[in-house]
Amino acid sequence: MHMTHDSSAPAAPEIGFDQFLAVDIRIGTIVEAHPFPEARKPAYRLTIDFGETIGRKTSSAQITEHYTLQELVGRQVAAVVNFPPRQIGPVMSEVLTLGFPDAEGRVVLFSPTVPVPNGGRLF
Template identity: 75%
Template structure:
C-alpha cells in the first residue's frame, strides 16, 4: 500500500495522543522483494516479516528510484499495520510501508538506525 502526500502541504491539524496511538506503526524485515510490472507507477512487491505476533504481510512500494531489489531483502522498515488491506492492481497490499520524499519527491524508506526486534511498535 503506498500513497504519496504532497510534501509541500501545510502541517496537519493537531491530534490527540489517543489518535496517534490508533495508528499502529511497526518495524519488520523485508524477506522478499519482487518486480511489480503491472503497477501504474514503478514499484516493487514486498513481503515483510513483523515477527511472531503479526507474521508476514504484503506491501507494494514505489521505491525503485533509490533501491534495487537485491538490496531490499534483509532491510528493516517501518509500516502502518492496521489499515484495511488495499487492492493495488493484482496485489492485495496489507500494510503501508513508510518513507519520506527526497528533494525530487522520490521515496526514501523509514528505517531504524540500529537493528531492533521485528514487530516492535513505534512510540
C-alpha cells in the same frame, strides 16, 4: 486518502494522543522483494516479516528510484499494519510501508539506525 509528498505542505491539523496511538506502526524485515510490472506507477512487491504476533505481510511500495530488489532483502522498514488491505492490480497490499520524500519527491525508506526486533511498535 490523499497524501502529499511535498516538503512545503503545511502541518496536519492537531490530533489527540489517542488518535496517534490508533495508528499501529511496526518495524519489520523485508524477506522478499519482487518486480511489480502491473502497478500503475513503478513499484516493488514486498513481503515483510513483522515477527510472531503480526507475521508476514505484503506491501506494494513505490521505491524503485533509490533501491534495487537485491538491496531491499534483509532491510528493516517501518509500516502501518492496521489499515484495511488495498487491492493494487493483482496484489493485495496489507501494510503501508513508510518513507519520506527526497528533494525530488522520490521515496526514501524510514529505517532504524540500529537493528531492532521485528514487530516492535513505534512510540
